[in-house]
Amino acid sequence: MFKKITLIILLVCVAALSTVGAAGSTEAKPAEKMELTFFYPVQVGGPLTALIDKLCADFMAENPDIVIKPVYTGNYDDTVAKIQTAIQGKNPPDFFINLATQRFSMASSGTAIPLDDLIKADGAAGKAYIDDFLDGFMEDSYVDGKIYSIPFQRSTMVVFYNKDAFAEVGLDPEKPPKSWKELVEYSRKLVKKDAAGNYERYGVGIALNSGSAQWAFTGFALQNSVDGKNLASEDGKKAYFDTPENAEALQLWVDLQNKYDVMQKGIVQWTDLPGQFLAGKVAMIYHTTGNLTNISKNASFKFGTAFMPGNKRMGAPTGGGNFYITAGIAPERQQAAWKFIKFVTSAERLAQWNLDTGYVAPRTSSFQTQLIKDYWARLPQAKVAFEQIPYAKPELTTYEASRMWRILNDNIQSAITGEATPAQAMKNAQAQADEVLKRYQ
Amino acid sequence: MKTTLTRGYAVRLSRGMKTNLKAWILLAPSLVFLLTFTVFPILRSFFLGLTQYEFGMRSPEFIGLENYINFAKSALFWKIMGNTLYFSFLTVLPSMVIGLGLAMIVNTKIHGVGFIRTSFFYPVIMPMIAIASIWMFIYMAESGMLDQLLMAVGLKAMNVLSYRETVIPAMSFMYVWKEAGYLMIFFLSGLQNISGELYEAATIDGASPFTMFRKITLPLLGPTLLFVSTIALTNSVKLVDHIVIMTEGGPNNGSTMLLYHIYQQGFAWFDQAKASALTVVMLVIMLAIAMIQFVNADSRIHYN
Numbered sequence: 001m002f003k004k005i006t007l008i009i010l011l012v013c014v015a016a017l018s019t020v021g022a023a024g025s026t027e028a029k030p031a032e033k034m035e036l037t038f039f040y041p042v043q044v045g046g047p048l049t050a051l052i053d054k055l056c057a058d059f060m061a062e063n064p065d066i067v068i069k070p071v072y073t074g075n076y077d078d079t080v081a082k083i084q085t086a087i088q089g090k091n092p093p094d095f096f097i098n099l100a101t102q103r104f105s106m107a108s109s110g111t112a113i114p115l116d117d118l119i120k121a122d123g124a125a126g127k128a129y130i131d132d133f134l135d136g137f138m139e140d141s142y143v144d145g146k147i148y149s150i151p152f153q154r155s156t157m158v159v160f161y162n163k164d165a166f167a168e169v170g171l172d173p174e175k176p177p178k179s180w181k182e183l184v185e186y187s188r189k190l191v192k193k194d195a196a197g198n199y200e201r202y203g204v205g206i207a208l209n210s211g212s213a214q215w216a217f218t219g220f221a222l223q224n225s226v227d228g229k230n231l232a233s234e235d236g237k238k239a240y241f242d243t244p245e246n247a248e249a250l251q252l253w254v255d256l257q258n259k260y261d262v263m264q265k266g267i268v269q270w271t272d273l274p275g276q277f278l279a280g281k282v283a284m285i286y287h288t289t290g291n292l293t294n295i296s297k298n299a300s301f302k303f304g305t306a307f308m309p310g311n312k313r314m315g316a317p318t319g320g321g322n323f324y325i326t327a328g329i330a331p332e333r334q335q336a337a338w339k340f341i342k343f344v345t346s347a348e349r350l351a352q353w354n355l356d357t358g359y360v361a362p363r364t365s366s367f368q369t370q371l372i373k374d375y376w377a378r379l380p381q382a383k384v385a386f387e388q389i390p391y392a393k394p395e396l397t398t399y400e401a402s403r404m405w406r407i408l409n410d411n412i413q414s415a416i417t418g419e420a421t422p423a424q425a426m427k428n429a430q431a432q433a434d435e436v437l438k439r440y441q
Numbered sequence: 442m443k444t445t446l447t448r449g450y451a452v453r454l455s456r457g458m459k460t461n462l463k464a465w466i467l468l469a470p471s472l473v474f475l476l477t478f479t480v481f482p483i484l485r486s487f488f489l490g491l492t493q494y495e496f497g498m499r500s501p502e503f504i505g506l507e508n509y510i511n512f513a514k515s516a517l518f519w520k521i522m523g524n525t526l527y528f529s530f531l532t533v534l535p536s537m538v539i540g541l542g543l544a545m546i547v548n549t550k551i552h553g554v555g556f557i558r559t560s561f562f563y564p565v566i567m568p569m570i571a572i573a574s575i576w577m578f579i580y581m582a583e584s585g586m587l588d589q590l591l592m593a594v595g596l597k598a599m600n601v602l603s604y605r606e607t608v609i610p611a612m613s614f615m616y617v618w619k620e621a622g623y624l625m626i627f628f629l630s631g632l633q634n635i636s637g638e639l640y641e642a643a644t645i646d647g648a649s650p651f652t653m654f655r656k657i658t659l660p661l662l663g664p665t666l667l668f669v670s671t672i673a674l675t676n677s678v679k680l681v682d683h684i685v686i687m688t689e690g691g692p693n694n695g696s697t698m699l700l701y702h703i704y705q706q707g708f709a710w711f712d713q714a715k716a717s718a719l720t721v722v723m724l725v726i727m728l729a730i731a732m733i734q735f736v737n738a739d740s741r742i743h744y745n
């Protein structure tokens with residue numbers, strides 16, 4: 001009996017050893033191609049997947065020894081879930097795209113690696129590469145002073161306004177509102193009701209659904225901030241919700257609905273807003289630059305884009321996805337992934353990506369390319385996004401970012417629906433946020 | 442030693458297992474699946490529910506009942522339980538009443554009953570995601586069908602998904618529309634099991650249709666009613682798709698229900714421990730529903 005068991009154990013060991021040996025020998029073969037898995041989320045689907053496939057194909061044509069296997073993984077949240085599952089299953093992707101705001105979670109959970117060594121290995125070129133990224137975008141790549149991600153599909157929020165409606169009510173179509181005061185004043189002129197008191201056109205629209213409100217709110221909070229400080233500390237361990245300035249910003253939203261009566265009451269969905277704008281039902285909307293292509297294709301009226309109107313200062317949020325390299329993969333795979341990331345984030349390719357998708361190219365040199373110059377000549381409204389970046393700061397970013405977003409969104413909604421005053425809402429948000437973040441302090 | 446061991450096995454096998462060996466072999470595939478996909482996850486949820494295991498933690502840490510104590514103290518948890526209960530309250534009885542009504546309509550021998558049957562059943566075969574997407578257009582603020590209708594008759598637009606007072610009733614209405622057709626099928630099979638002779642006899646005795654319904658149909662539908670109410674109640678608790686599509690739980694968690702919250706904790710915030718603890722809560726609720734109904738109703742049902 002025991003002899004048999006020993007024999008079986010021995011056999012298993014031999015078999016295991018031989019497979020290990022076999023695996024080792026295949027990797028040693030120089031002709032073998034390195035296959036990298038790349039998880040990427042597509043928020044809108046469709047043509048973007050084709051563009052990513054094209055980028056991978058172009059890279060493989062230049063680097064025949066590397067195979068990039070792109071895996072489309074749903075939206076940003078789904079992608080985090082899939083990466084976590086893949087890591088638990090010991091089969092992680094080699095690199096991936098996810099929200100810049102996820103970097104604290106990615107770092108603290110040991111999902112992604114800092115890229116500083118890879119950058120340093122590139123010497124002066126590496127430093128020049130990083131320095132070329134716009135500060136407004138590069139700012140949210142750092143965790144404790146280390147670079148964890150490279151900006152890729154980034155966006156910012158701008159105001160789209162209906163020039164025809166401006167002309168109709170006697171406003172100068174070339175002068176969009178520059179301040180909160182003007183925003184209210186113009187909106188009151190632009191709002192239009194029929195005889196029964198139903199709204200034919202609202203002055204302004206901001207999406208307040210969960211997942212969108214926190215983005216616009218970052219902008220409004222920055223505009224009202226005394227010292228230009230964002231909603232969270234730079235180390236991602238402290239939220240600053242409960243300030244009189246933030247309560248004022250939220251009060252403005254409530255007032256736009258109730259006091260000034262210029263914004264649709266309740267919670268308007270992010271996805272509905274462009275349609276309402278295109279139908280002429282709202283004269284100004286706060287939306288992503290990513291919607292520019294859609295609006296310029298479908299608008300039956302003249303439209304303009306503008307900075308988000310400021311108050312104490314100018315301010316706008318940035319958002320969008322960055323490249324990360326997964327922790328725990330072999331160094332040569334990290335280098336191959338890094339090569340791909342640099343390839344895709346070249347000035348020209350980012351410029352092309354900007355044209356194709358409406359995301360803002362995050363590199364300064366992209367804006368000196370002929371591609372972008374021609375694009376701006378064709379569609380001057382596209383320039384505003386780039387010009388606004390110096391005033392823009394990252395959207396709410398902390399540890400456990402998606403839980404924090406939810407907290408802010410819930411409490412914003414509680415003020416909008418009248419369950420709480422703006423000051424109470426901000427106070428509640430602060431208490432809930434402190435509870436979540438206390439284990440990181 | 443060696444021989445006794447082998448003999449021991451042989452003896453035990455012949456006594457207990459051998460007679461049932463065939464049954465065990467036949468049961469094995471489904472047993473394996475049950476153990477892997479039902480029993481194991483349940484046990485693991487019980488275990489993880491007693492730990493702290495947040496995003497980024499390498500392994501779960503045992504904390505006893507702390508998760509449950511925190512839920513009991515959390516206003517959000519009770520709000521979510523309230524929402525879930527409210528939704529069940531608004532959907533179970535109406536969808537059963539309507540389902541029974543529909544079943545009685547299609548059980549009659551009128552012309553074109555097949556078409557009616559199909560059209561009542563049609564919402565059932567559509568996935569909840571599709572239904573939620575369609576109803577989102579109906580409920581859409583101002584430009585949606587509901588608000589347009591309201592405005593056409595001179596009322597104010599309601600923007601039902603925006604307010605905590607209206608969001609759950611609006612979702613319930615949609616769900617009743619979908620669920621009634623599903624329950625109809627069960628009622629229909631129940632109705633068709635009732636012998637026609639009973640009605641003939643009652644008709645000869647001069648009973649009114651209402652009396653027949655009360656004295657024949659309802660009592661004989663007893664087992665079906667029990668079954669349907671269990672199904673309807675558990676179904677209403679385990680819904681999630683429409684929330685993802687229509688409101689994401691908003692406004693201010695006004696439409697967040699238990700299963701959606703489990704999804705949030707588990708897959709948006711990667712808090713496996715809290716998600717597991719909530720799953721245990723859900724499991725207990727489901728079991729309680731089933732227990733109460735089966736134990737309590739057993740005595741009062743008239744089987745055919």
